[in-house]
Amino acid sequence: MSELYTWQNETWLRWAGLRSRLPHAILLKGPQGIGKFDFAMNLAQSLLCEKPLSDGLACQNCPSCHWFQQESHPDFRLLQPDALAEAEDGEERDAGKKKPSRQISVDQVRALADFVNLSAHRGGHRVVLIHPAEAMNTNAANALLKTLEEPSERMLIILVSHKPQQLLPTILSRCLTLVMPMPTLEASAAWLNQKGINNPAALLAQAGFAPLQAARLAEEAAGADEYNRFLQEIRNPAKFDVFALAEQLQKTEPTKVIHWLQQWCYDLSSAKLTGKVRYNSELIDLIKIISNRIPALELSRYQKELLFARREALHPLNPKLQFESILLSYRQMMLAGS
Numbered sequence: 001m002s003e004l005y006t007w008q009n010e011t012w013l014r015w016a017g018l019r020s021r022l023p024h025a026i027l028l029k030g031p032q033g034i035g036k037f038d039f040a041m042n043l044a045q046s047l048l049c050e051k052p053l054s055d056g057l058a059c060q061n062c063p064s065c066h067w068f069q070q071e072s073h074p075d076f077r078l079l080q081p082d083a084l085a086e087a088e089d090g091e092e093r094d095a096g097k098k099k100p101s102r103q104i105s106v107d108q109v110r111a112l113a114d115f116v117n118l119s120a121h122r123g124g125h126r127v128v129l130i131h132p133a134e135a136m137n138t139n140a141a142n143a144l145l146k147t148l149e150e151p152s153e154r155m156l157i158i159l160v161s162h163k164p165q166q167l168l169p170t171i172l173s174r175c176l177t178l179v180m181p182m183p184t185l186e187a188s189a190a191w192l193n194q195k196g197i198n199n200p201a202a203l204l205a206q207a208g209f210a211p212l213q214a215a216r217l218a219e220e221a222a223g224a225d226e227y228n229r230f231l232q233e234i235r236n237p238a239k240f241d242v243f244a245l246a247e248q249l250q251k252t253e254p255t256k257v258i259h260w261l262q263q264w265c266y267d268l269s270s271a272k273l274t275g276k277v278r279y280n281s282e283l284i285d286l287i288k289i290i291s292n293r294i295p296a297l298e299l300s301r302y303q304k305e306l307l308f309a310r311r312e313a314l315h316p317l318n319p320k321l322q323f324e325s326i327l328l329s330y331r332q333m334m335l336a337g338s
């Protein structure tokens, strides 16, 4: 369920007032990182909800809300670049696979045609959400224009944009625009505090005062800390305590830990073969020394094991056991040459 932020309350009221004379298309514009997408999701869900609350918010309980929460509502379409969809799923790509697109393609927009022309499955509204709208390439934008020129009954197209100046003027002119508010510093700080982020002032400044962006920065910094602590442990195989580390890691996603190990081993192997590293460039000297000690066969055997572990890690029965197993094996590899 998407959060409706305190700084969006007034805009929500404006939207609630529009519901009785619904436009065909609505543009939510404003800087990145202030919660426009979450607002749009609330808006879409509330329109599809079968028993919206008195303030217009979705009830979260009706069949329609359940489908929406499960991302399977038949009367809702979300168009976003593949790169964004993948990032949200938290999926890791296998090396060698094509990079996901940062654009919304004309095929994605054309695929809407059937959706636009059929009537609603649930007899209510249909909603299309395009995010971010400026990710549409020229062909996609022109295809969307056709849809906007022939609006369907009871259908709303929501465009979310941080860069509306990049949208076609002909598209803009067909949208009702809602300017999404920038939260005050106090509101942003209060929201970040609630998420357990203390002293958010510096972080907010770094994020251009966009609170969601600040939260992302905080998360990245915490992730980097965790990674560095992990590396600190495993770089000295004679000293590190497999079982203590497995215990410590219990709350960390197994796929994440395996990914760390994969990057680390990639660097070990790359340093051995080419003298270069890709992920931990600041540790290159250390990595060269360590990698010289490890027999190449052991390293490649362990890398294969990690690949296998990653598949297993999607449904781990016991993460701690899995950590113990991959870390024991890691230590075996590191000590193989000595």
Ligand SMILES: [Zn+2]
Pocket: 048, 049, 050, 051, 052, 058, 059, 060, 061, 062, 063, 064, 065
């Ligand atoms: Zn509902």
